[in-house]
Amino acid sequence: MRRAWLWMGLALAASGHAAAPAALYQQHCQSCHGEQRLGGMAPALLPQSLERSKPAELLATVRDGRPATQMQGFADWLSADEIQALVGWLRTPAATPPRWSEAEMAASHRQFVPLAQLPDAPGHGADPANLFVVVEAGDHHVSVLDGERFTVLARFASHYALHGGPKFSPDGRFVYFASRDGWVSQYDLYSLQKVAEIRVGLNTRNVAASADGRWLLAGNTLPENLVLLDARTLQPVKTLPVRTQQGQLSRVSAVYDAAPRQSFIVALKDAPELWEISYNPAAEPIYDGYVHDYAMGEGLAKPGFLNPRRTPLDAVLDDFFFDPDYRHVIGASRDGRAQVVNLDIRRQVAALQLDGMPHLGAGITFKRDGRILLATPNLKTGQVSVIDTGNWQEVTRIATPGPGFFLRSHERTPYAWVDAMMSAQRDTLTLIDKRTLQVAHTLRPRPGKTTAHVEFTRDGRYALVSVMETPGELLVIDAATLREVAALPMMKPIGKYNVHNKITRSEGTSH
Numbered sequence: 200m201r202r203a204w205l206w207m208g209l210a211l212a213a214s215g216h217a218a219a220p221a222a223l224y225q226q227h228c229q230s231c232h233g234e235q236r237l238g239g240m241a242p243a244l245l246p247q248s249l250e251r252s253k254p255a256e257l258l259a260t261v262r263d264g265r266p267a268t269q270m271q272g273f274a275d276w277l278s279a280d281e282i283q284a285l286v287g288w289l290r291t292p293a294a295t296p297p298r299w300s301e302a303e304m305a306a307s308h309r310q311f312v313p314l315a316q317l318p319d320a321p322g323h324g325a326d327p328a329n330l331f332v333v334v335e336a337g338d339h340h341v342s343v344l345d346g347e348r349f350t351v352l353a354r355f356a357s358h359y360a361l362h363g364g365p366k367f368s369p370d371g372r373f374v375y376f377a378s379r380d381g382w383v384s385q386y387d388l389y390s391l392q393k394v395a396e397i398r399v400g401l402n403t404r405n406v407a408a409s410a411d412g413r414w415l416l417a418g419n420t421l422p423e424n425l426v427l428l429d430a431r432t433l434q435p436v437k438t439l440p441v442r443t444q445q446g447q448l449s450r451v452s453a454v455y456d457a458a459p460r461q462s463f464i465v466a467l468k469d470a471p472e473l474w475e476i477s478y479n480p481a482a483e484p485i486y487d488g489y490v491h492d493y494a495m496g497e498g499l500a501k502p503g504f505l506n507p508r509r510t511p512l513d514a515v516l517d518d519f520f521f522d523p524d525y526r527h528v529i530g531a532s533r534d535g536r537a538q539v540v541n542l543d544i545r546r547q548v549a550a551l552q553l554d555g556m557p558h559l560g561a562g563i564t565f566k567r568d569g570r571i572l573l574a575t576p577n578l579k580t581g582q583v584s585v586i587d588t589g590n591w592q593e594v595t596r597i598a599t600p601g602p603g604f605f606l607r608s609h610e611r612t613p614y615a616w617v618d619a620m621m622s623a624q625r626d627t628l629t630l631i632d633k634r635t636l637q638v639a640h641t642l643r644p645r646p647g648k649t650t651a652h653v654e655f656t657r658d659g660r661y662a663l664v665s666v667m668e669t670p671g672e673l674l675v676i677d678a679a680t681l682r683e684v685a686a687l688p689m690m691k692p693i694g695k696y697n698v699h700n701k702i703t704r705s706e707g708t709s710h
C-alpha cells in the first residue's frame with residue numbers, strides 16, 4: 200500500500216502535478232514522525248494527536264516550522280497546495296486504525312535505573328514534601344522546584360505534550376507523567392532522575408495513581424482501553440478494553456483515584472457510563488449481567504478486584520471531581536449539563552443548573568458556616584458558581600472578568616484564585632473571599648500576558664502563578680500581602696504541583 204502511494208506520488212510529481220500526501224509524508228516526514236505516524240523522535244501525527252490543534256496552526260507549523268526545534272519549515276520544499284493536502288491527510292483517520300498491541304507496549308518499557316540502586320533518602324537537602332513539579336509546555340520540559348527557597352533543583356526533557364497533571368506516589372517520592380502520545384514516565388524526587396517509562400497507548404488522556412502505592416491506571420483514547428501498571432516498575436499488569444454495556448468501544452475521558460474508596464473512577468467519552476475499578480483485594484464481586492467479557496468460569500459474577508463496575512448515566516460525563524468524602528462524583532458533559540452521581544447507590548442523584556460550561560475538573564471545595572461548598576470556574580462565561588454539597592443548590596454566582604480555567608485555594612488562605620484565561624482579560628487573577636463569597640482583589644501581575652494556574656506552598660503562605668508564555672515566568676506571590684517575592688524564567692509553565700498538597704489531597708487543589 201505504502202509502496203503504491205509512493206510510486207503514485209513520484210509519478211504525479213514527475214508529471215508536474217501535486218504529489219499525493221501519503222507519498223510526501225513518506226518522503227519528508229516519516230524519518231522523524233514514524234512510518235505509521237505513530238511518532239519517533241518527533242510527536243505522533245495521528246488525527247487523535249492533532250484534534251486539539253487548529254488546521255491553520257498545523258499549516259503554519261508545516262510551512263514555517265517551530266523555532267528552536269527540529270521541526271523545520273517546508274515552504275521551500277512543498278507548494279502551498281501540497282502542504283494543505285498533507286495537513287488534510289494527517290487529520291483524516293487511516294482506513295485501518297493503527298494498533299498498539301500488548302507486545303508492543305511491553306517492548307517499549309525502559310528501566311533507566313534499577314530500583315535497588317535508588318537511595319533511601321533525598322539527596323537534595325530541600326523539604327521533600329514542599330517540592331513543586333512544574334510542567335513547561337513551551338519546550339516540553341519539567342522543572343523540580345524547592346518550595347522554600349524557590350530554586351530549581353532539576354530540569355529535564357519530557358515526552359511531547361504532557362497533560363492531565365502529574366500524579367504522586369503516596370509517600371511523595373515518585374512522580375508519574377502521562378504524555379499525549381501515550382508515554383507514562385516515572386521520576387524519582389529523592390535522587391532527581393528518571394526511573395522508568397512505557398508507552399501504554401498511541402493517545403492517552405491521563406493517568407491515576409492508587410493511594411496504596413501499588414497501581415497506576417492509564418486511560419487511553421487510542422486504542423480504547425485502560426492499562427493497569429505496577430506503580431513500582433511501570434510493568435504492565437492488565438489491559439481492560441473499554442466496552443459499553445452494549446459492547447461498543449469508547450474512548451476514556453478521565454481517570455482519577457478515589458483514595459477512601461480504594462478505587463479508580465473512570466469517565467467514558469463516548470458512552471453514558473461511569474466505571475469504578477476497585478483495587479481493594481477484598482472488593483465485593485460484580486454482578487452486572489455482562490460477564491462474557493471477563494467471565495471467570497461459569498459463574499455469573501466477576502471478581503470485584505481490578506474489574507470495572509458500571510454506573511449507567513443519563514448523559515456522557517466528560518470531566519469530574521469528587522466531594523470531600525468521595526461519595527459523589529460531580530461531572531460536566533460537553534453540552535454544559537452537570538450531574539451529581541452517588542457512587543454508593545450507583546446513580547445520578549442531582550442535576551446542577553449551571554450556565555455556560557462549568558469546568559468541574561478544576562473545581563474546589565471548602566467549608567463555610569459548617570457547610571461544604573463547591574466552587575467551579577466556567578469555560579464559557581465569566582463567573583464562578585458556588586454550590587452547597589448538602590442539597591446541591593446553587594448558593595451564588597460570582598462575576599469574574601472573563602471565562603476561566605483553573606480555580607485554586609488552600610486550607611490556610613481565605614481566598615480562592617481564579618483566572619480569566621479564556622478571555623481578553625487573560626492577564627487577570629481574581630481573588631474570591633471564601634468567607635464573604637465576594638471578589639476581594641483583582642491582580643494583573645504581567646499586563647497583556649496569559650496568567651493562570653495557581654498552586655500554594657504546603658503552608659499556604661505563597662501562591663505560585665504561571666505566566667503561560669514562551670518564554671514565560673513562574674511568579675511567587677505572598678498569599679497575604681499579595682506582593683510578588685520572586686519570578687523565575689520558565690517556558691510556558693502550564694501547571695505546577697506541590698507534593699504535600701497533592702498527597703494530602705488538599706481541598707484547594709485538583710487531584
Ligand code: HEC
Pocket residue numbers: 223224227228229230231232240241242244248249252257260261265268269270271273285338339
Ligand atoms: C527532523 C525531524 C522532523 C521532520 C523531518 C519533520 N518534523 Fe514535524 N516535528 C518535529 C518535531 C521535533 C516536532 C515537535 C516540535 C515542538 O517541540 O514543538 C514536530 C512537530 C510537528 C507538528 C506539530 C505537531 C503537534 O502536535 O503540535 C506537525 C503538524 C508536524 N511536525 C508536521 C510535519 C510534517 C508534515 C513533516 C513533513 C513534511 C514533518 N513534520 C517533518 C520534527 C520533524
